[in-house]
Amino acid sequence: MSEVRVRIAPSPTGALHLGLVRTALYNWLFARQQGGRFILRIDDTDAQRNMSEVLQPILDGLRWLGLDWDEGPGVEGPNAPYFQSQRIDDHKAAVARLVASGHAYYDYATTEEIAAERLAAVANKEGVFRYSRRWMAETPADRVRFEAEGRKPVVRLKMPTTGALVIDDMVRGRVEFEWQREQDHVIQRADGTFLYHLASIVDDHAMGITHIIRAEEHLSNTPRQIFILQSLGVELPRFAHLPFVAEPGSRNKLSKRKIRVYMKNRDFSDLVARGNKVAATLNLETGPDTFSPVVVDFYRQTGFLPEAIVNYMALLGWALDDKTEHFTREDLVRAFSLERVNKSPASFDPGKLMAFEVRHMLALPVERRVELCLSFLKQAGLDAAPDKVAAIIAAAGDRIKVAGDVLDYVDFFTADDKLTRDAAAFAKEMGRPGTAVYLAKFRGVMASIVFEPAALEKSLQDFVAAEGIRGGQIIHVLRLAITGKTVGFGLYETMAILGRESVLARIDAALREAGI
């Protein structure tokens, strides 16, 4: 049994799309589990410009997710080069062999002539269009004759016209195609360049790929690739065609061009809102092509945990059993199998992704969470003390779902007299009879007590009892005074984190603001 070798072969498009992430993940898991190699090849074309600009986000995204490749850009390996555009000698040799063995031919039809045949086929309701091979050059003499007419040749596959191809797909099982439905596909253009289906399968073979695990959209293209391999007299790899990652709440393929439609999904728009909040605080670029929940960079920039995304994406089309959901990367490597990959498309559910994010975040040691949050506070220009951040994280509980959420609490670090308050809520509370007096009085009490949650709670309760009021009459105004908000975590924890000095200063500022 030879070593398992799998690959992903993205074309560089400037962003790492979730669909590619899922394909990459399944390839990676399969390779790691089988002790094989995971290869990254870039299916670029000569025409592509600004290579590093369009490639870098994909490389960065894969690395961030921990999907490290054993061969490919940046690590190289024995099958270099890992860019399709640099392997044209192989493609050229393959086409030459195909022509020599009679499995491909020079075709001198013009695009207009082909179009006319296709049109006629449609008019006759023939179903499949099959090229007549009228301008096929069968002998060198034909070539000379056609060229004398000023024609330029493409190279076409001479597809079989009888029989059927049976593919034993690792996720779909037996799939059958009749050869007569297949066309004489072009594999080399008139200008000498090669087409994707030729280049891709030739590269796969040259790189010793044993399992081609890719999206379902390639299933219909498999016969022509197998024909090429068979014609070359070469061993076939196994195929596994994965279902699509679909849109939220639908079976359509997830696309980065339909963000506006997805925004109708509440979980999706919540996700975007969360990202935008972080982006606004940090002045991040929020172009729809890069800062979108369909693209991995969005998650990195808003402070998601890569392990949460990996866990969630693994379950989008695969399940171990009826209850196991929480997986670490190691768990997945151990448990994954192509046999248990589902056949039907799985729609991306932003709400469930968030649930995995929270679970993984809570499972992290506090120091690690502090570290992550600290980096966001730093990006916001705050020189926060780790102790204080740790205290905030402890008090916040699962309110900090993604590391970027810590920016909701920048008020803990702003100057005491610079705090902005929810004016309407503050005015409403201060409007209640006696409130200002209670606030001022309790300020006096706090000047001399220990600033710990338990002690603070006791003194507030004593104060409430002594004054004969209900807790709510002082608690709400106090929260508004020291945080400026009506919502937040436990009041006593909040006060303890701020410390006596800040709390007193903020109450003073609040009283001043209220004109007292």
Added chain:
RNA sequence: GGCCCCAUCGUCUAGCGGUUCAGGACAUCACUCUUUCAAGGUGAAGACAUGGGUUCGACUCCCAUUGGGGCCGCCA
């Protein structure tokens, strides 16, 4: 239009002929707890697309229909 693929709660799924009036998770709803917001606790609602077979028995096997998706390029 031809071919290929797919079909269990809103979503992700378990189920590989009988132990399932279909189990779990996310979301939803109600109640509860409560100094706010979360969280927590308790509970509820919610699915085998349809029609034929096969079988003693079908969510599970077969066929058809319907619905969804994909591929049919001198795109990748």
